[in-house]
Amino acid sequence: MNPDHHKRTRPLWHPALLPSWLLGGVLYLLAQLPMAAKQRWGAAIGRLLNRRLKSRAQVAQTNIKVCMPELDAKARDELVESCFIACSRGFLESTHAWWRDMTPYLDTTEIFGLEHVEEAKARGTGVLLIGGHYSILDFALPLIACKLNKPGYMYRPNNNPVIDHIIEKGRRRHFNIQPFTKREMPEMMAFLKDGGQVWYACDQDFGKKNKLFTPFFGVDAGCITMPSHLARESGAAVICVSHLRTPDGRYQVVFSPIQEGFGEDDHRDAAVWNGFIEATIRQYPDQYLWLHKRFKSRPEGAEKVY
Numbered sequence: 666m667n668p669d670h671h672k673r674t675r676p677l678w679h680p681a682l683l684p685s686w687l688l689g690g691v692l693y694l695l696a697q698l699p700m701a702a703k704q705r706w707g708a709a710i711g712r713l714l715n716r717r718l719k720s721r722a723q724v725a726q727t728n729i730k731v732c733m734p735e736l737d738a739k740a741r742d743e744l745v746e747s748c749f750i751a752c753s754r755g756f757l758e759s760t761h762a763w764w765r766d767m768t769p770y771l772d773t774t775e776i777f778g779l780e781h782v783e784e785a786k787a788r789g790t791g792v793l794l795i796g797g798h799y800s801i802l803d804f805a806l807p808l809i810a811c812k813l814n815k816p817g818y819m820y821r822p823n824n825n826p827v828i829d830h831i832i833e834k835g836r837r838r839h840f841n842i843q844p845f846t847k848r849e850m851p852e853m854m855a856f857l858k859d860g861g862q863v864w865y866a867c868d869q870d871f872g873k874k875n876k877l878f879t880p881f882f883g884v885d886a887g888c889i890t891m892p893s894h895l896a897r898e899s900g901a902a903v904i905c906v907s908h909l910r911t912p913d914g915r916y917q918v919v920f921s922p923i924q925e926g927f928g929e930d931d932h933r934d935a936a937v938w939n940g941f942i943e944a945t946i947r948q949y950p951d952q953y954l955w956l957h958k959r960f961k962s963r964p965e966g967a968e969k970v971y
Contacts, residue, residue, distance in 0.1 A: 677830060682825075682826065682827050685828055692760050693760075703758060703760075703761065704754055704757075707755075707756070708750050710753040711754070712746060715746045724956055725745045726745055727970060728957075729955055731882070733882070747950075748956065751952055752800050755799075762803045762804045762836075763832065767807045767808075771807065781921065781922050786813075786860075788902055790857075790901055790902055791857035791902070792857075792902050792903075793862075793865060793895055793901045794904055794905075796868075796907065801909065803832070805918070806818060806864070809864060809908065816840055816843070816861075816862055817861050817864070818844060818863060818864040818865070819846070819864070819866075820845070820846060821847065850895075853895070854898060857895065858901075864906065869959065870960065870962050872961070872962060879935040879939050880936070881942075886960055894928075896927045903924040903928070903934075904921055905921040907919045
C-alpha cells in the first residue's frame with residue numbers, strides 16, 4: 666500500500682501525527698507575526714532556500730532560460746533568487762489568510778476587470794475562473810472570493826491529513842467558499858450550473874493527464890483539457906484571473922474579459938489561458954512558481970528540457 670495513502674487514512678488524533686500537529690502550532694505562531702515581519706522573514710528564508718535547494722534552483726534556472734532567453738546569466742540568477750523570496754513570502758502570507766483578519770487587505774487590494782465578473786454573474790450560468798500558480802495562492806483566495814456571491818475553488822488534498830485539515834479549515838472560513846477535489850468533478854459541475862463561481866489553477870504539468878501541447882513562452886507545454894470540458898458541459902462563463910503582490914507591498918487582482926466561445930476548441934482554450942498567464946508573468950516575472958517543472962512532459966520526439 667502507498668505510505669501516503671496510509672497516512673491520509675489515519676484519524677487526526679493518531680499518535681503518529683503528533684509531529685504534524687506541532688508543525689501546525691509553529692505555523693500558527695508564524696501567522697501571528699506582523700505582516701511587515703512576514704515580508705522580512707520571507708526575504709531571508711527565500712535567500713537561504715535559494716542557496717540550499719540546489720535542485721529546485723536548477724529547475725527555476727532552466728525554466729527561465731528557455732522562457733526568457735534574452736536574460737543573461739546574472740539576470741537569471743537574480744530572478745531565481747527573487748522567485749524564492751516571492752514564494753517564501755507567499756507561504757507566510759498564506760498562514761495569515763488561514764488564521765488572521767483579512768479585512769484590511771480586502772479594502773486595499775486593487776481590483777481590475779470587476780465589471781467582467783459582474784457581467785458573467787448576471788448571465789446566471791456560473792463562472793469558471795482560470796488562474797495560475799503565482800506566489801500569493803491562499804492569501805489570494807479571500808481577495809477573489811470577496812468579489813463573488815457563490816465562491817468555490819478546486820484543490821489537491823495534502824497527503825498529510827493534519828496539514829490538510831489545517832489548510833482547508835483556514836481556506837474555508839472566508840465567505841463560505843466551497844472546496845472541490847478532482848474526485849468531486851460532478852459536484853463542481855452542479856455547483857457551476859447552479860450559478861457558482863469556481864477558481865481553478867490548471868497551469869502545472871499533470872504528466873499523463875496532459876491531453877495536448879500549447880506554446881508557453883514559445884515552448885510547447887503540456888496542458889489538460891478539463892477547463893474546456895467544464896465550460897462546455899456546465900455552460901459557465903470563463904474568465905482568467907491573476908493575483909499578485911505589487912512592488913509597493915500591496916496586492917492586485919486582475920479579471921480578464923469573458924472568454925467567449927471557450928469550450929469549443931480545446932487547443933484554442935489552452936492557448937487563451939496560457940497566453941493570459943504569460944502576459945501576467947511578463948509584468949511581474951518573480952511572482953510565478955518557476956520552481957515547478959512546467960515542461961516535464963514533452964511532445965513525441967521533442968528534446969527533454971530537464
